Amino acid sequence: MTIKVIMQELSTSEENYIKAIYAIEQAERDTVSTNALAEQMQTKASSVTDMVKKLSAKSLITYEKYKGVTLTEEGIAIAIKLIRKHRLWETFLVEKLGFGWDEVHEIAEQLEHIQSSKLTQKLDAFLNYPKFDPHGDPIPNEDGVIHKNEKARNLSETDLQEAYIVIGVSDVSPSFLKYLDKNGINIGSKIKVLQRYDFDQSISIEFNGKEINLSKTAVQNITVIPN
Amino acid sequence: MTIKVIMQELSTSEENYIKAIYAIEQAERDTVSTNALAEQMQTKASSVTDMVKKLSAKSLITYEKYKGVTLTEEGIAIAIKLIRKHRLWETFLVEKLGFGWDEVHEIAEQLEHIQSSKLTQKLDAFLNYPKFDPHGDPIPNEDGVIHKNEKARNLSETDLQEAYIVIGVSDVSPSFLKYLDKNGINIGSKIKVLQRYDFDQSISIEFNGKEINLSKTAVQNITVIPN
DNA sequence: AATATATTTTAGGCAAGTCTAAAAATATTA
DNA sequence: TAATATTTTTAGACTTGCCTAAAATATATT
Ligand SMILES: [Mn+2]
Ligand SMILES: [Mn+2]
Ligand SMILES: [Mn+2]
Ligand SMILES: [Mn+2]
Numbered sequence: 458m459t460i461k462v463i464m465q466e467l468s469t470s471e472e473n474y475i476k477a478i479y480a481i482e483q484a485e486r487d488t489v490s491t492n493a494l495a496e497q498m499q500t501k502a503s504s505v506t507d508m509v510k511k512l513s514a515k516s517l518i519t520y521e522k523y524k525g526v527t528l529t530e531e532g533i534a535i536a537i538k539l540i541r542k543h544r545l546w547e548t549f550l551v552e553k554l555g556f557g558w559d560e561v562h563e564i565a566e567q568l569e570h571i572q573s574s575k576l577t578q579k580l581d582a583f584l585n586y587p588k589f590d591p592h593g594d595p596i597p598n599e600d601g602v603i604h605k606n607e608k609a610r611n612l613s614e615t616d617l618q619e620a621y622i623v624i625g626v627s628d629v630s631p632s633f634l635k636y637l638d639k640n641g642i643n644i645g646s647k648i649k650v651l652q653r654y655d656f657d658q659s660i661s662i663e664f665n666g667k668e669i670n671l672s673k674t675a676v677q678n679i680t681v682i683p684n
Numbered sequence: 685m686t687i688k689v690i691m692q693e694l695s696t697s698e699e700n701y702i703k704a705i706y707a708i709e710q711a712e713r714d715t716v717s718t719n720a721l722a723e724q725m726q727t728k729a730s731s732v733t734d735m736v737k738k739l740s741a742k743s744l745i746t747y748e749k750y751k752g753v754t755l756t757e758e759g760i761a762i763a764i765k766l767i768r769k770h771r772l773w774e775t776f777l778v779e780k781l782g783f784g785w786d787e788v789h790e791i792a793e794q795l796e797h798i799q800s801s802k803l804t805q806k807l808d809a810f811l812n813y814p815k816f817d818p819h820g821d822p823i824p825n826e827d828g829v830i831h832k833n834e835k836a837r838n839l840s841e842t843d844l845q846e847a848y849i850v851i852g853v854s855d856v857s858p859s860f861l862k863y864l865d866k867n868g869i870n871i872g873s874k875i876k877v878l879q880r881y882d883f884d885q886s887i888s889i890e891f892n893g894k895e896i897n898l899s900k901t902a903v904q905n906i907t908v909i910p911n
Numbered sequence: 912a913a914t915a916t917a918t919t920t921t922a923g924g925c926a927a928g929t930c931t932a933a934a935a936a937t938a939t940t941a
Numbered sequence: 942t943a944a945t946a947t948t949t950t951t952a953g954a955c956t957t958g959c960c961t962a963a964a965a966t967a968t969a970t971t
Contacts, residue, residue, distance in 0.1 A: 468957075468958085470957080470958065470959095490918080490919090491918075491919055491920085492917095492918065492919080500958095500959075500960090501959080501960065501961085502918075502919060502920085503919085503920075503921080503959085503960075503961080503962095504958070504959055504960075505919090506919070506920055506921085507957090507958075507959080508958080508959095511957090511958095522919080522920075522966090523918080523919060523920080523965095523966060523967065550803075553810060554803070554806040554807065554810055555806060556802075556806065560802075563800075564798070564800050564803055567798045567799065567800075568795075568798060571791070571794045571795060572794065573790075573791050573794075575783075575787075576777075576781070576791055579781040579782060579783065580781065583780060583781055695927075695928090697927080697928065697929095717948080717949090718948075718949055718950085719947095719948065719949080727928095727929075727930090728929080728930065728931085729948075729949065729950085730929085730930070730931080730932095730949085730950075730951080730952095731928070731929055731930070732949090733949070733950055733951085734927090734928075734929080735927095735928080735929095738927090738928095749936085749949080749950075750935095750936060750937065750948080750949060750950080
């Protein structure tokens with residue numbers, strides 16, 4: 458007797474909620490509150506309550522009134538599949554179609570919902586099984602395994618006078634990425650941390666021979682490893 | 685004073701209706717009836733009436749009660765853009781990802797709704813501005829121009845003992861395309877029409893040295909040009 | 912502990928897209 | 942042309958996903 462796993466069809470909205478819950482779970486290591494989810498989804502708390510009941514009924518999250526939600530194993534698997542598709546498509550758009558890294562997130566938000574596991578698998582092969590997307594984020598493999606870089610840290614947690622390599626950005630808004638482009642900073646850029654200003658938590662770095670000042674907000678959105 | 689053309693955002697459902705109306709208009713050269721549209725959309729006539737009112741309010745079709753619908757200029761432009769995207773994606777899936785021509789239609793049905801004119805343009809360039817999709821259908825260019833082959837005709841309208849080249853298929857169902865695959869018939873296949881059987885309107889052709897019998901239904905779905 | 916504040920849920924409503932059943936209009940046929 | 946059949950529209954209902962306003966619960970403050 459064979460057991461058939463029925464992978465339920467999810468709406469785009471349901472998928473986006475799953476992704477949002479996953480993202481919050483990764484950031485804060487706690488159950489996800491209704492308000493936090495409403496914030497992430499740019500919607501109202503009452504809408505979140507509605508959706509959260511539906512996802513709970515489908516066993517993709519556990520939900521207790523007034524106590525927030527957590528993804529189930531199945532929910533996590535779905536979230537990771539979506540992230541995999543999102544990052545593969547972003548890689549395709551940059552590597553094959555020549556888009557800038559600031560242009561691909563919005564399009565990938567649409568493409569990640571295309572339903573075809575064969576497509577995902579063939580896209581992965583076509584791209585030569587890339588490990589990271591254009592923003593330096595790791596791409597989960599077909600089994601859902603994500604290889605995080607152990608040495609990765611936020612630029613705000615670095616030592617003075619030490620050399621680092623930029624390996625990722627956590628804000629993918631076009632304005633931030635264009636700002637980095639203007640300064641020539643990209644994934645792989647070699648930098649040295651020169652000074653840290655306590656009054657506004659900005660820092661100055663050496664990059665390509667010149668000194669660049671980065672605001673607190675910019676610094677918080679750059680991930681590096683020691684060089 | 686500049687006139688700004690506001691390209692309205694359409695839902696996937698609205699887009700599919702526009703495409704369906706266009707397809708029927710091409711086939712029968714007449715206004716499109718509610719029932720014909722319901723048949724094409726695999727839905728009920730009452731649902732069609734509802735949608736037809738909406739599209740009419742958006743000036744994408746002209747609609748008169750009990751008299752069927754016609755696409756407006758704007759409606760036609762939208763239909764052609766969708767067909768362009770559909771066929772470009774099918775080409776991508778076959779040429780770049782290695783899908784079979786029988787596997788791509790369903791996936792392209794999803795991909796054609798991705799919103800980004802820059803994506804369409806870059807995909808076109810990446811594919812080297814292909815003129816035809818994997819089923820031999822012409823791909824509209826960025827200006828909406830479709831180059832139809834003047835010499836194209838249905839296999840049912842061919843002369844005996846004459847040589848032809850298969851240039852297209854009008855049924856894209858996997859079962860039909862797999863049937864052609866089994867016989868080795870593809871776009872570009874050189875064939876000779878041997879005989880025509882009146883009693884069931886089947887024909888026999890010579891292909892690759894061997895004789896193949898094709899049913900009426902098969903014949904009706906193959907497009908050829910004289911060799 | 913009682914009160915005030917913040918968070919979350921419920922109640923009720925709206926738009927899109929679909930359906931069934933019934934009514935209205937059009938087309939066919941006797 | 943009148944009856945019959947077919948097509949199309951309307952009426953009313955359902956689901957999904959969202960909203961606002963109000964009620965319920967939980968948390969913070971005095
Ligand atoms: Mn992204
Ligand atoms: Mn990314
Ligand atoms: Mn197709
Ligand atoms: Mn095609």
